[in-house]
Every structure is written in C-alpha cells, then in structure tokens.
Amino acid sequence: MKKFKNKCYVLLGMIAIFNGAIAQESKIAEAKIISVSNPLQSHGIQVGDVLSRRIVLEVKAPYQLSQQTLPMKGVRTNDVELSQISITKTASQKVIRYSIDLRYQVFSAVFVPSVLQLPAEKFALTGGPQALSVNLPAWKFWFSPLAPKGMNKARENMHMQFKPTLIDLQAHANKLLVFSGMLIVGLLGLVYINADKRWLPFMNGAFAKAHRKLKKLPRNTDGEKQALSYMHQAFNQLHGGNLFANELNRFLSKHPSFVKLSKEIEAFFEQSNQSLFAQNTQNSEQLMADLMILSRSLRDCERGV
Amino acid sequence: MVPPLDHQLSDWRNHALKLENEVKKVIVGQDKAIRLMNIAIFARGHVLLEGGVGVGKTTLLQSIARCIGGAYERIEGTVDLMPNDLIYHTYLGEDGRPKIDEGPLLRAGENLSVFFFNEINRARPQVHALMLRVMAERHISAFKKEYRLPHMVVFADRNQVEKNETFEIPSAARDRFMMEIPIEIPEDRELRKSLMFNVKFQHAENLTKQVESNVLQFDQLNNFSDILQSHIKSSPTLEDYAIDLWESTQSPAKYGIKMDTVDVNRLVHTGASPRGMGMLLKAARVNAWLMNRDSLYPEDIHAVFHELIAHRLVFNSMYENRRTQLAREFTTQILNTVAVPAQAKAA
The missing domain is CATH 3.40.50.300 (P-loop containing nucleotide triphosphate hydrolases)
Structure with a gap:
C-alpha cells in the first residue's frame, strides 16, 4: 500500500512538472495549452512550402478567445506569411476548447541555407476581469534555397549533358562467343562420333554405311557372310578397286589414318578368308560382334576421329 | 608303303x-x-x-x-x-x-x-x-x-x-x-650391276651346273599333281568368283570393266576358254598348296591370272599389235573390278 502511495506521489509530481512547463508558456491559470502540433520536418523547407501548426487551448469561463486580436491572415514576418487561420471551438459549462490551425507559406529569397521561424503568436483572452493572453512560441526551421547565390544566367550554370557511360560488355561477349563456339563444336563432335545417320556432311563414308547395314543383320551364318560382304565392299570402295590381303600395305600407305588398325584389318581379312573360302566353321555371333566393333572403329578412322 | x-x-x-x-x-x-x-x-x-x-x-x-x-x-x-x-x-x-x-x-x-x-x-x-x-x-x-x-x-x-x-x-x-x-x-x-659385272654370269653353261640336279622326281610328278588337285578345296563363294572372272573375260562391260585407252566392248573378240579356266584353277590350287593352305583363296587365282588368261584372249585385229600392253591392262582391270563376294549378292 505504501509502495502504491509512493508511485502516486511520483506521478503527481511529474504531472505538476508538466503543468509547470505549460504554465511557463501560458503563465496563467485561466487558460492552458493542451497541445501544440508543429510540422514534422524542420529542414529542407523551400520557397513556397506551406507549413501548418495547430494549437489546442482550454480557456476557463468566463474567459474566451478574443476574435479581434487573432493573428492576421497575410501578415508576413521574416519572409514567412500567415496564409490561413481557422479556429474550431468546443464549449462546455466551465471551459471552452479552441483548436487553432495556422498555415504559413515561406517566401524567403535568400541564396544560402538559413534558419527561419514560424513566428511566435499571442492569443488574447477576453470576458474576464483581467487582460490575459496565451503565447505560442516560435518554431525554427532550416530554409533551403532553390538556387545558389550569384546565379545570373541559366546558361552559365548549364552543364553539358553526357551520355551515361555504358558498362563494357565486350569481354563477356567474346567469352560468350568462344564458349558458344566450343559448345557447338563439341556437340557436333559428339554427334559426329556417335551418330549413325547421314544428315551431317562426311557422314556417308563407306564404313559408316557398312556399320549401319551390319547392325540390321541377323547374328547367324547368313548374317556373317553378308556382313563380310559389306565390309569387303567398304574396303573396295575406299581402295578404289578390289582389296585383298596381299595389298594391305598399299592400302595403308594410301590411307594412313587406318594404320593404327592395321592388325585388326589383317585379322579381318584372315577371318574373312577362313569364313568365305576355307569354310571353317566359326562362331558367327562372336564374329558379328567383332565386325561391329571393327566397322565402328574403321568408321571413326574414316571420319578422322 | x-x-x-x-x-x-x-x-x-x-x-x-x-x-x-x-x-x-x-x-x-x-x-x-x-x-x-x-x-x-x-x-x-x-x-x-x-x-x-x-x-x-x-x-x-x-x-x-x-x-x-x-x-x-x-x-x-x-x-x-x-x-x-x-x-x-x-x-x-x-x-x-x-x-x-x-x-x-x-x-x-x-x-x-x-x-x-x-x-x-x-x-x-x-x-x-x-x-x-x-x-x-x-x-x-x-x-x-x-x-x-x-x-x-x-x-x-x-x-x-x-x-x-x-x-x-x-x-x-x-x-x-x-x-x-x-x-x-x-x-x-x-x-x-650384278648381271654386268659379276663374272659368274658370263658362262651360262657353268652357271646351270651350280644348280642341284634331280631335286624333284620327274616320274612321280603326275601322280602327285593328281593328289594335290584333289586335296585343295574351293568354296562356293570362290567358285562363283571364278565364274565371274571367266564371264568378265567374255563380257567385260557387264562387269563394269573399263579401260583408259580402248573400248572394252570392241577390244575382246573371244574370252577365256573352258580349258583355260580349268587350267587357271589347276594352277591356283598349286599356288594354294605352295602357300601351305588346303583351300583356294582369291589371291591364288590372282597369282596366276594374268599369265594364264592373257595369251588366251582373242582381241579384235586392230588391237593385236598392242596385245602385250592391252592384255596386261585388261587382266588388271578385271581383277580390280570383279568383286568377291559378288556385290550383287551382298547388296
């Protein structure tokens, strides 16, 4: 309970200080300023700007606000002109509450930033035995000029308009071009290596054809004979005439890209002779698989891969 | 025994x-x-x-x-x-x-x-x-x-x-x-150079005496030749090839044979004879045997083709004076063009 009382005293003390502050402004008991609302921004104010203030007063009866002594609309004080004043009155039995809206417009023509102020106003009260008044303090703000001092002609202050500098993208463009080229070449290479179709140039070589045909053959004795025929046709086509085992050296000297497969080619001719002429039974399935590998390798040689 | x-x-x-x-x-x-x-x-x-x-x-x-x-x-x-x-x-x-x-x-x-x-x-x-x-x-x-x-x-x-x-x-x-x-x-x-300067080539008679005599038994050659011919086999593919070669000597254009200097259709009057082709295969079998094989390969035919066929070809008379050169070119073209296995069958 004691604590509660202490808190109440502190609160009352604070209220007393607050009232004292307001009383300091009004300095009378018959009227008091309830609130003063100033513009939110006190800097960057430029010529022509309109600033508003609102003051709310409470006046005890029998006093009331004197209408004749209100600030005059159009009065200019230090380049700040009162452009509008409006009063709203709310009356009760004992007090009258006034809400006064003041609108000022700044007409200063100075060329340097300077401190101006909304002027202090005085509101007189009538109706009572004493001549009382309520003072509204001045409100200072920074005025920002629109133009620098000494500007005579606009031309002197004109600057040449430069086109904004563009960011240099050439290096990126070059990189993009190079990488795109590499990508395309790589893709073409992959297609060239792996594709069986003939929709790219140089893809219709003798061994490419043979490889395509071999893939369609059955894995039996008939297929084996046919596969050997296709392979021989491919060799003959590339050689420009019939190619036999005893002419392999001449063939390889004419087509050096096949040299790395010389052993495989020799083995092929031997297998072919065995199958076609010696009639030795061979494992057709295995032979066909070998021929598939060989034809693919020869196709790669043919394409220079 | x-x-x-x-x-x-x-x-x-x-x-x-x-x-x-x-x-x-x-x-x-x-x-x-x-x-x-x-x-x-x-x-x-x-x-x-x-x-x-x-x-x-x-x-x-x-x-x-x-x-x-x-x-x-x-x-x-x-x-x-x-x-x-x-x-x-x-x-x-x-x-x-x-x-x-x-x-x-x-x-x-x-x-x-x-x-x-x-x-x-x-x-x-x-x-x-x-x-x-x-x-x-x-x-x-x-x-x-x-x-x-x-x-x-x-x-x-x-x-x-x-x-x-x-x-x-x-x-x-x-x-x-x-x-x-x-x-x-x-x-x-x-x-x-050796033929000119090596004195051993001056006396042909002495030269032949350096050769060992009676390396073969001449009176057994006929029998062995028969054995050899029976031993070497030929596959159907090779037989087809031999037939194609024969026909190509008779109708070269049919096999797409071309020559640089003459029209093959006018060149050949008569191709190889059946006896000639029989001899061709006989000689080819010997070649296969000498190569230590028991099957005929196309290479065996090639080894003897020109020497077996060229002198059997009958050319039209206008080409006879160039026989040696044309026969060589013709047989070369045949071997170069007639495919084995035949392309028609392979296609």
Missing part, C-alpha cells in the same frame, strides 16, 4: 621350294617367273616364255630342267623346220648307208621331262600343229609304234619384238600352253 597325305604334301612342298631356291641362286630378278614355272611344273602345264633376246630364258629353262631331273631336249625354231625334224633325222652311217634315227622328241622316250622349243614363232604352222598334238596327247606314233611322253612338259619361248620370218602362233595353239610368262629385264639397279 605310301606315306600319309600330309607328309606327301609337306615333303613335296619342301622339294618345290628347294627347286625355287636352287634356281634363284643362278637366276636373279626373276623370282615371280620362277614361282610361276614351279606352279606350271606341279600343275603339269606347258609354258610359253615371252621376252627379249639375252634376258636369261634359256638359262632359266636349263636350270629348271636340271632340277626336275629326267631328260632334257631342245630344238630351235627356224623357218625351214619341218615336223619330221622333231620326229627323226637322217644321216649317213659309217658304212656309207643312209640311216634314220629318232629325233629330239622321241630320243629320250618316257624319260623326257622337259622339251624346250626355242623361238617357236619362227617355226611353220605345220610344226606348231605337231607340237600342239603332242602337248595335248603326250604320245605320238612313229616308226610303227607309239611313243608315250607322259612326263613331258614343253617350255617354249618366243621373241615378240622381232617379226621378220616369224609365224604368229594361232589362238588355238596358244590355248594349249598353260601359261605365257613374261621374262623381263630386272629393274633393280643393283641386280643389273
């Missing part, structure tokens, strides 16, 4: 290769001709040698004859040579009375293994006719009896350059020869 077949084949092959090596000791730069003559010996075919003067034809034949063993007889073709000069000759005996003796063809009887007819194109057609009959039948009737010449092979040569006082051998006569082998001067410069 007859040795097993494998041993026979192997032993005879060793003998055949030895014959080649022996002849190569004294004849340089003619390896291919020596191999072809070896093939002809084992295929029991007669050989026509074609080449210029002094290229070593006679030395080659004498060397081979020495290796084969048996009797060797020789006669020179001349414009006045008559058939009876081959059969007998007449002379005055010691008693002053005329006598008749057997000629070079009959003198050795069944031991005759090599009969060398030098410059056969200088002899008259009558002589050709007799020789062709003997070559085909290997027997002849004379002195009221029949002379058999079962082991005889005829080696003849002709000089293609010289045309005076010569008689062109008719196509039927050429067909009796299994091969016509060109003997050319070696192109290798070192070989030529």
